[in-house]
Amino acid sequence: xxxxxxxxxxxxxxxxxxxxxxxxxxxxxxxxxxxxxxxxxxxxxxxxxxxxxxxxxxxxxxxxxxxxxxxxxxxxxxxxxxxxxxxxxxxxxxxxxxxxxxxxxxxxxxxxxxxxxxxxxxxxxxxxxxxxxxxxxxxxxxxxxxxxxxxxxxxxxxxxxxxxxxxxxxxxxxxxxxxxxxxxxxxxxxxxxxxxxxxxxxxxxxxxxxxxxxxxxxxxxxxxxxxxxxxxxxxxxxx
Numbered sequence: 105x106x107x108x109x110x111x112x113x114x115x116x117x118x119x120x121x122x123x124x125x126x127x128x129x130x131x132x133x134x135x136x137x138x139x140x141x142x143x144x145x146x147x148x149x150x151x152x153x154x155x156x157x158x159x160x161x162x163x164x165x166x167x168x169x170x171x172x173x174x175x176x177x178x179x180x181x182x183x184x185x186x187x188x189x190x191x192x193x194x195x196x197x198x199x200x201x202x203x204x205x206x207x208x209x210x211x212x213x214x215x216x217x218x219x220x221x222x223x224x225x226x227x228x229x230x231x232x233x234x235x236x237x238x239x240x241x242x243x244x245x246x247x248x249x250x251x252x253x254x255x256x257x258x259x260x261x262x263x264x265x266x267x268x269x270x271x272x273x274x275x276x277x278x279x280x281x282x283x284x285x286x287x288x289x290x291x292x293x294x295x296x297x298x299x300x301x302x303x304x305x306x307x308x309x310x311x312x313x314x315x316x317x318x319x320x321x322x323x324x325x326x327x328x329x330x331x332x333x334x335x336x337x338x339x340x341x342x343x
Contacts, residue, residue, distance in 0.1 A: 235322030
């Protein structure tokens with residue numbers, strides 16, 4: 105990840121190593137010099153337990169994933185989550201419409217509409233991340249005189265969007281409470297984004313919530329602008 109240090113999952117202090125390897129394969133977890141606790145207890149845990157703690161938005165689990173692992177799947181996860189969101193929007197747009205003729209032009213029109221939904225989801229995600237990064241740069245670098253690692257923060261934001269994968273089961277097992285499920289999934293993703301910001305910057309909850317709100321506002325504005333543009337194009341084509 106371009107760095108030669110780790111972080112204590114308890115106090116976020118830098119550490120040179122997570123464990124020491126003695127002879128005969130004996131490993132001893134490094135103790136943090138600041139809090140006198142193990143630097144990273146999760147190196148001995150099963151990945152399933154780490155995932156459960158991450159779903160529960162535990163700070164220690166987030167620090168382990170973001171600082172002490174070389175998990176570089178954020179771009180792949182981003183594309184997969186965008187595909188999930190695009191499929192959800194595309195399915196909600198057409199509902200139960202079906203085309204009986206496989207060569208029907210409507211079938212290909214719907215396919216291009218899916219690509220359009222993917223582009224819209226990617227644009228909204230870019231607006232969200234851009235709004236968050238700009239706000240934090242102004243709040244931390246300009247007002248407080250601190251520093252922000254934008255690449256690390258972007259990686260954390262993309263990884264913390266893993267909750268969007270739950271959109272697919274929400275569509276497959278569709279029922280009357282789907283809007284409620286989608287709202288809860290959105291809330292979970294935003295909560296994970298806020299926790300990721302807190303972990304990266306070691307900041308207060310207020311700052312991370314404000315950053316998420318700014319990002320959500322940017323995402324909403326871009327989404328509304330795209331919808332208005334789409335309606336205008338459809339009206340022009342109608343006439």
